[in-house]
Amino acid sequence: MKTLRWGILGAAQFAQEQMAPAIHAAKGAELVALATSHPDKAAPFQAFAPQLAVHSSYEAMLADPDIDAVYIPLPNHLHVEWTLKALKAGKHVLCEKPMAMQAQDYEQLISARDSTGLLAAEAFMIVHHPQWIRAREIVQSGSLGRLRHVAVNFSFFNDDTGNIRNDPKAGGGVLPDIGTYAFGCTRFVTGQEPTAISHAKIDYENDVDVFAQVAARFDGFDLSATVSMRMFPFQQAILHGEKGILRLTCPFNPTVYSQAELHLETTQNSTSVERFPGVNHYVQQVENFGAAVTEGAAYPCPLEFSRGTQRMTDMAFAAGG
Structure with a gap:
């Protein structure tokens, strides 16, 4: 299986504690870059990935030709925006859940995924366990x-x-x-x-x-x-x-x-x-993502599934007044 080179968009604590180590540990994956405007936040990541490149902006990392895929752990309201920017930049995207705040917002994500031919998915890790x-x-x-x-x-x-x-x-x-x-x-x-x-x-x-x-x-x-x-x-x-x-x-x-x-x-x-x-379901998630990209394997959590969960969330909010 071809090695997928990953970058992380933002030095979130969850990325530091869970997803960055998972990418580092996963077969067929290599953590190569982090985007953060605070260089001191890169130190915990570089402790286990010393060759990690650090970009001072999200745009700079998306322009890096050495990155195949990005993981997005940004606040929820930024997920759609940066997923679309990453796809436009030619990167596969694994984005934290919820990937969108309304079910209807998944339509533009699905459209961008289909038009680019890239994999975009929500990091709903439990289905990989x-x-x-x-x-x-x-x-x-x-x-x-x-x-x-x-x-x-x-x-x-x-x-x-x-x-x-x-x-x-x-x-x-x-x-x-x-x-x-x-x-x-x-x-x-x-x-x-x-x-x-x-x-x-x-x-x-x-x-x-x-x-x-x-x-x-x-x-x-x-x-x-x-x-x-x-x-x-x-x-x-x-x-x-x-x-x-x-x-x-x-x-x-x-x-x-x-x-x-x-x-x-x-x-x-x-x-x-x-x-x-x-069993580490974050590692399983990264490996399944890589297999989908490099081998054409079916991905366990496509955007259509995530849209269905968000639709149910929307229904719950509406019923709760």
Whole structure:
């Protein structure tokens, strides 16, 4: 497989802690550049990638002919703008979620992707993790019988007013940040789209949604999702069918929150457990992106999928008033 040369657009903390090391560790990938107007922010990146080139502007990095693909960890409201600029500059793009703030904004991203022939995708990493691929296999094989209910909880505590998650002008809020996981994982596992949002309770602080409790109807089952960035850290996903229950104890950030495990109960008082120790879904994401670019492999999270999750987010906001 051809090596894909990566640049990162901005020295975000998440890029420093997770995605830059993942690009560095991934097969078929090489981290070659970082764009930041603050040279001191490059030091943590250069600690593991000493040959890293540092560009003083985003435009300079996009003009660098030695870069094949860019990863964009900028604030949410800048994602569409810089994805389009990167595609125009001839770079493949992996952009943090949500890639756009409204479902309709995906149309111009899809159009630019198709017209350039480049890969542009949202960094929805969980679909690259084997626990979710396995969960989809279990659900769609009929092992749970008819699926009747999905329950997802995801929370953490962050009341730092200086953090972009609490900045309404930067596209902050809990639904854009982690509601995408509750909605996206349900759509990924079942292959279905919501028919309606039957309930949405959304609490705001300083014009930012900090708590959301959403009930959605799908064909044959319901979703109950609770997400918050003002609650003690917790995460869990439960898929409950007529003949079994599947529980993911660490569905969204394994190796950080806990170990990825699938607990499957299909007979009374009998549970099987599948564990996935040491799997880094950020590395898997980068390798799958590279395979899609260099080998023409199907990418697990195309823009059309991400548009569907954003459409559901839009529906939740509308239902929540």
